[in-house]
Amino acid sequence: MSAQHIAARRPGFMERERLQDFLDVFRLLGYRTLGPVVEEETIQWREVDTIDALPTGVHARQGAGEYRLEEQSDDRLFAWNHGPQAIKPLLFSAEETLWHERLMADGQVDIKQTLPEVKPTAIFGVRACDLAALALQDRHFLSQQNPDPHYRVRREALFLIGVDCAFSAATCFCTSTGDGPSLGEGFDIGMAELDDGYLVWGGSAKGGEIIDGLSLEPATEAQLNSMIQGTDRAAAQQHRFLPGETELKQLYDKLNHGHWDEIGERCLSCGNCTAVCPTCFCYSTDYHRTLDGRSAEMKRQWDSCFSQTHSSMGQFMLRRETALRYRQWLTHKLAGWQEQFGRSGCVGCGRCITWCPVGIDLTQAVAALLDGGLADV
Amino acid sequence: MFDPHLPHSAVIDRRVQESPGIFSLRLQYVDTHVQDIFEFKPGQFNMLSLFGVGEVPISIVSDPDDSHFFDHTIRVAGRVTEALSRLQPGDRVGIRGPFGRGWPMAQAEGQDVVVVTGGLGCAPLVSVIRYLLRRRDRFGDIHILQGVKNEDDLIWRRQYELWSREHGVNVQLAADMPGKAWPWQQGLVTELINTLDLNLEKTVSMLCGPELMMLAAIAQLRDMGLADQQIWLSMERNMQCGFGQCGCCQVGPKFVCKDGPVFCYSEVADFLGAKGF
Numbered sequence: 225m226s227a228q229h230i231a232a233r234r235p236g237f238m239e240r241e242r243l244q245d246f247l248d249v250f251r252l253l254g255y256r257t258l259g260p261v262v263e264e265e266t267i268q269w270r271e272v273d274t275i276d277a278l279p280t281g282v283h284a285r286q287g288a289g290e291y292r293l294e295e296q297s298d299d300r301l302f303a304w305n306h307g308p309q310a311i312k313p314l315l316f317s318a319e320e321t322l323w324h325e326r327l328m329a330d331g332q333v334d335i336k337q338t339l340p341e342v343k344p345t346a347i348f349g350v351r352a353c354d355l356a357a358l359a360l361q362d363r364h365f366l367s368q369q370n371p372d373p374h375y376r377v378r379r380e381a382l383f384l385i386g387v388d389c390a391f392s393a394a395t396c397f398c399t400s401t402g403d404g405p406s407l408g409e410g411f412d413i414g415m416a417e418l419d420d421g422y423l424v425w426g427g428s429a430k431g432g433e434i435i436d437g438l439s440l441e442p443a444t445e446a447q448l449n450s451m452i453q454g455t456d457r458a459a460a461q462q463h464r465f466l467p468g469e470t471e472l473k474q475l476y477d478k479l480n481h482g483h484w485d486e487i488g489e490r491c492l493s494c495g496n497c498t499a500v501c502p503t504c505f506c507y508s509t510d511y512h513r514t515l516d517g518r519s520a521e522m523k524r525q526w527d528s529c530f531s532q533t534h535s536s537m538g539q540f541m542l543r544r545e546t547a548l549r550y551r552q553w554l555t556h557k558l559a560g561w562q563e564q565f566g567r568s569g570c571v572g573c574g575r576c577i578t579w580c581p582v583g584i585d586l587t588q589a590v591a592a593l594l595d596g597g598l599a600d601v
Numbered sequence: 602m603f604d605p606h607l608p609h610s611a612v613i614d615r616r617v618q619e620s621p622g623i624f625s626l627r628l629q630y631v632d633t634h635v636q637d638i639f640e641f642k643p644g645q646f647n648m649l650s651l652f653g654v655g656e657v658p659i660s661i662v663s664d665p666d667d668s669h670f671f672d673h674t675i676r677v678a679g680r681v682t683e684a685l686s687r688l689q690p691g692d693r694v695g696i697r698g699p700f701g702r703g704w705p706m707a708q709a710e711g712q713d714v715v716v717v718t719g720g721l722g723c724a725p726l727v728s729v730i731r732y733l734l735r736r737r738d739r740f741g742d743i744h745i746l747q748g749v750k751n752e753d754d755l756i757w758r759r760q761y762e763l764w765s766r767e768h769g770v771n772v773q774l775a776a777d778m779p780g781k782a783w784p785w786q787q788g789l790v791t792e793l794i795n796t797l798d799l800n801l802e803k804t805v806s807m808l809c810g811p812e813l814m815m816l817a818a819i820a821q822l823r824d825m826g827l828a829d830q831q832i833w834l835s836m837e838r839n840m841q842c843g844f845g846q847c848g849c850c851q852v853g854p855k856f857v858c859k860d861g862p863v864f865c866y867s868e869v870a871d872f873l874g875a876k877g878f
């Protein structure tokens with residue numbers, strides 16, 4: 225963490241006991257409060273009213289195709305590294321109705337937009353990689369010529385309370401993509417968890433006001449040092465990495481590499497990787513009549529470059545072989561995105577590695593594909 | 602806020618059966634305000650939906666200056682197009698659009714235009730041909746070259762015959778396997794291109810059809826000296842949204858629906874014909 229970065233934070237200190245009051249502030253302001261909760265042996269975003277619901281001392285052991293929560297003796301509530309989902313499903317719903325129409329007696333059809341009903345929502349414990357992914361999804365869904373109203377409604381209702389990562393999972397590699405482990409931007413309030421409490425600071429005007437209202441003591445030198453030690457430790461725990469973006473662009477020069485077929489033999493084409501990836505945005509639509517026959521609705525649901533239909537045009541399928549689907553995913557994510565969005569689509573969260581049932585690791589795939597092919601960089 | 606997912610109702614004003622498998626619909630938005638602000642360029646497309654049946658991308662083939670209606674020419678290909686073919690005047694469809702980037706009509710002004718189509722469909726280029734014919738004096742020679750495999754695949758024969766009667770229009774048809782009564786060439790569309798005497802300084806070529814055919818045509822045009830910037834083509838991919846959001850239509854880093862469907866050859870050269878794209 226750079227000196228400038230720390231100076232800009234000017235955090236205040238909040239004891240762990242005050243965290244409930246802090247949560248209550250949002251409830252009083254009318255927010256629904258989401259936080260990390262252990263469910264189905266993973267960390268999930270759920271509505272939390274009390275701090276007791278948060279995972280005390282829970283750390284996540286992650287590896288290729290492996291995720292296990294472990295309790296340690298500390299009192300930390302944010303020591304875990306992310307569960308299967310980032311913020312994506314809260315904004316870009318896995319399935320939703322886009323519009324609905326009714327056939328009227330006079331033969332006219334009445335078409336109605338079906339925007340989601342949302343409550344202002346504050347999310348506690350968002351990570352740096354989640355925010356980087358969110359910024360990319362914002363670009364995709366909002367900064368285009370045709371912004372998405374469904375995504376926008378949910379997005380505008382969000383209040384984000386980020387937290388620095390003080391530990392990394394073995395699958396994390398956000399230092400190499402430049403997206404973590406310390407919070408960069410895009411949050412309303414930032415937090416760093418220390419052994420006995422939190423350093424908190426405003427990241428937006430809204431967030432700053434709330435922090436000012438808490439009248440916290442400014443952080444001491446020792447507390448600032450602990451904060452830095454936390455993210456330094458998280459960074460040092462990472463051992464996976466991706467090459468720089470210029471090198472990643474060369475994946476398009478490797479379309480005929482034999483390694484695609486090796487992965488194609490192992491990959492189940494299950495689409496887990498695209499479902500957990502916080503930046504994947506593909507969807508398909510489904511337009512059908514409802515049971516009464518007089519109404520119809522247009523739905524969209526997440527699609528994936530691993531699905532049968534993604535590359536189908538009637539009888540003709542562009543990517544029948546799994547190797548081609550994996551190639552589509554990796555080349556798009558790491559190279560194609562650069563042309564489309566000005567940066568690679570990977571924020572180094574490692575979810576696709578953790579949640580792949582056969583443990584395929586994109587960092588290894590990239591190393592194998594680019595190995596010996598970097599002579600001209 | 603404008604919702605790009607939301608269709609507007611349009612009513613069928615006229616239906617023409619062009620050939621056994623092809624029909625045209627003349628449409629008008631029910632909401633006159635929507636019709637008034639509807640503007641498009643040749644090569645752009647609409648997403649056409651039929652109540653609870655499905656939604657498909659279809660090029661707009663009418664002239665951009667005809668502001669009271671717009672036309673689609675559709676070939677029955679499967680479930681949705683089949684259902685659309687049963688519609689009659691007075692019936693309604695849903696329309697979203699126009700989407701995509703059209704043909705380089707400004708670049709083509711004052712130039713000879715070589716239109717190359719192949720296979721079963723040439724709808725994205727019908728609009729161009731009509732556009733050129735209606736503004737005949739603004740363009741040089743017009744060559745319309747169409748290649749089919751079998752004679753019977755020329756599903757819109759009448760239209761080609763009509764175009765061939767227009768002044769300054771050179772229509773050439775080739776069938777790979779013609780029958781006895783085939784009055785035109787035997788062979789491939791590339792052989793038709795080969796017979797052209799291209800003015801390399803002032804020619805734009807526009808292609809549409811199966812990608813293998815387009816690749817062969819592109820190779821031929823480049824051999825004859827056309828630069829990549831003079832070669833344009835229209836592509837088709839799985840389209841769910843039509844405006845660069847669903848990701849299904851991507852070819853390498855391009856969204857066909859938004860960056861295309863009309864591309865300059867140089868923009869897609871790396872991926873055209875590459876397996877898996």
Ligand SMILES: Cc1cc2nc3c(=O)[nH]c(=O)nc-3n(C[C@H](O)[C@H](O)[C@H](O)COP(=O)(O)OP(=O)(O)OC[C@H]3O[C@@H](n4cnc5c(N)ncnc54)[C@H](O)[C@@H]3O)c2cc1C
Nearest residue numbers: 537538657658659660675676678679680681682724837838
């Ligand atoms: C930009 C663009 C412009 C087009 N313009 C025209 C036109 O003007 N006239 C015309 O007749 N056809 C046009 N097509 C092709 C037309 O969209 C398909 O024939 C149609 O989607 C087939 O749907 P179906 O349900 O009848 O066939 P099915 O074979 O049952 O198709 C099932 C699904 O596959 C996909 N699909 C099948 N064929 C195609 C295809 N060629 N391109 C993209 N997706 C496909 C669609 O999602 C379709 O819903 C265009 C396609 C694109 C991409």
Ligand code: SF4
Nearest residue numbers: 501570571573574576
């Ligand atoms: S590609 Fe994998 S590591 Fe990168 S952002 Fe997506 S899920 Fe995370």
Ligand code: SF4
Nearest residue numbers: 491492494495497580
């Ligand atoms: S790479 Fe792994 S997670 Fe992704 S589709 Fe293949 S088997 Fe599933």
Ligand code: FES
Nearest residue numbers: 843846847848858
């Ligand atoms: S059709 Fe959805 S991105 Fe192109």
